[in-house]
Amino acid sequence: MTTPPSARRTYSYLGPAGTFTEAALAQVPEARGQSWNPVRNVAEALADVVEGRSDAAMIAIENSVDGGVSTAQDALATMPGLRIVGEYLVPVNFVLVGRPGTSLADVSLVAAHPVAYAQCLQWLGRELPGHAHLPASSNVASALGLIDGTSDADAAISPPGILEHHDLQLLAEGIGDKKDAVTRFVLVARTVAPPAPTGADKTSLVVELPDDHPGALLEMLEQFATRGINLSLLASRPIGDALGRYRFVIDADGHILDERMADALLGLRRFSPKMIFLGSYPRADRVINRYPDRYSDDVFVEARDWLRGLVSGEPEG
Missing domain, CATH: 3.30.70.260 (ACT domain)
Incomplete structure (x- = not known):
């Protein structure tokens, strides 16, 4: 039996599809089959909850390699009316992707979010010693730039989930330097x-x-x-x-x-x-x-x- 549209719950998360945050939201049983709203940043996700556009928001709060996510911690400290109702762990694995037909030998410019780039430096130095880094606004944005032509990069560092949503060439997987890296996410609702x-x-x-x-x-x-x-x-x-x-x-x-x-x-x-x-x-x-x-x-x-x-x-x- 499907949920009537009027009774569907809405969950905001850092989008677009394919992000680690989406993978965390997929762990929430009550969110399955509901409306998922991709947003651009943590503040927007939490504002959706405070202002009633969403029932809850999934945000990253801590990473085992980089520590606390300062933007999320500051937002929770300064935005009233919020309550953490659950936490979820997502392994942080990265893949290197390119446009269809690209090979690893073709790669000289790599698009990546600075945090993801820093977590893959050892692999990049070993496999692509002559590469240059093109900073991206998010892990998924680095790959989307290859698809829509807005990026000059030859390849992008992205979450594995990007391959489920877009036609991209997998050039390498498991490229993160810390194989046991984990990001902790929290589900935030209005005060309950x-x-x-x-x-x-x-x-x-x-x-x-x-x-x-x-x-x-x-x-x-x-x-x-x-x-x-x-x-x-x-x-x-x-x-x-x-x-x-x-x-x-x-x-x-x-x-x-x-x-x-x-x-x-x-x-x-x-x-x-x-x-x-x-x-x-x-x-x-x-x-x-x-x-x-x-x-x-x-x-x-x-x-x-x-x-x-x-x-x-x-x-x-």
């Missing part, structure tokens, strides 16, 4: 209640320090350390209003409904003049969060009940 804890969850936050003094960052990190919470991401981004002013993008293992995480968020709220809760959601790798017994939910509940008993005058026993 977080899904129930699974035991394999992640919580994303943006936190600003209250002021610049020795130990301020340590005080923030202690909110997690004293509650046994591991951080899988800690990235600093300039706030932009003055030199030396930074906000911190944080991924913490656990869920807001976990007692230890809730306690940490209360501590952060008291500590920071501005803290943004971006969401609690299942980890893409589904790895169960482990922590010492002294940080279990039962311990936090017992301590709170103990204090309540002291306040109410109950005898200790």
